[in-house]
Amino acid sequence: MSAMPSLPVLGEQNFRQLQQLMQDASGIHLSSNKRSLVAGRLLKRLRHFDLDSYDDYLNRLTHPQYARERRLVVDLLTTNETYFFREFAHFEFLGQWLKGRGGPLRLWSAACSSGEEPYSLAMTAAEHTRGNEWSILASDLSLSMLSLAEQGIYDIAQARYFPDGWLHRHCLCGVEDMEGRMRVQGWLRAKVQLREINVVQPLPESIGQFDVIFLRNLLIYFDSEQKQRIVRNLSEKLRPGGLLFIGHAESIHGFNLPLRPVRPSVFERL
Incomplete structure (x- = not known):
């Protein structure tokens, strides 16, 4: 042999x-x-x-x-593993924070990968805000991931993370050759703007200000100096009283930033 x-x-x-x-x-x-x-x-x-x-x-x-x-x-x-409603406690807290709020509200998924996070944000906003005056910016460094996010098509197995009833309200379930797949509803996809942004570089002025920024599971790639610079740049894009979410395994302890902790891995802009 x-x-x-x-x-x-x-x-x-x-x-x-x-x-x-x-x-x-x-x-x-x-x-x-x-x-x-x-x-x-x-x-x-x-x-x-x-x-x-x-x-x-x-x-x-x-x-x-x-x-x-x-x-x-x-x-x-x-490219890392991602799925809908990852670190679910964040979405529970965000839902409570959004409850009854009117618009306009702006949310940013700053490392959106293949789209599960921004669409989770979109569903949470749709369920908890008053009216429909909200929008989401979803950005990533990877063009291939942004392409997947644009399609909004995922394995139906991911629905196991959805709160009860959300799958049928916010997604279409595939049939025939699309059996076992689901697609985020078109009106929700339209609320999510996809854009290539490298958060290590100076941020585009055109992105404006936000009420909520998710920057999760990205800081682990950078040294302390880079982390502080990235979080400082993003915090400048947060309105006073706005929220920054980072991954549960990440830390910005000791950084001199205009943020105060309100929950584990959740910070409010001062």
């Missing part, structure tokens, strides 16, 4: 090249303990090009005609 072919190895030098690529493209620092994860996610790209080593792949990325492939690398290395 022939031996199984060995997998290519992502060496230290190649990993440093990828760290620099990610730093330049997104401001994200890949820690050394992510090397095996990075190797696994990029292995499919080596196979796509029929390459034997990460060195060959990285040499290819240096050529101008592979600018799109470099962008794909950033997508592959920044």
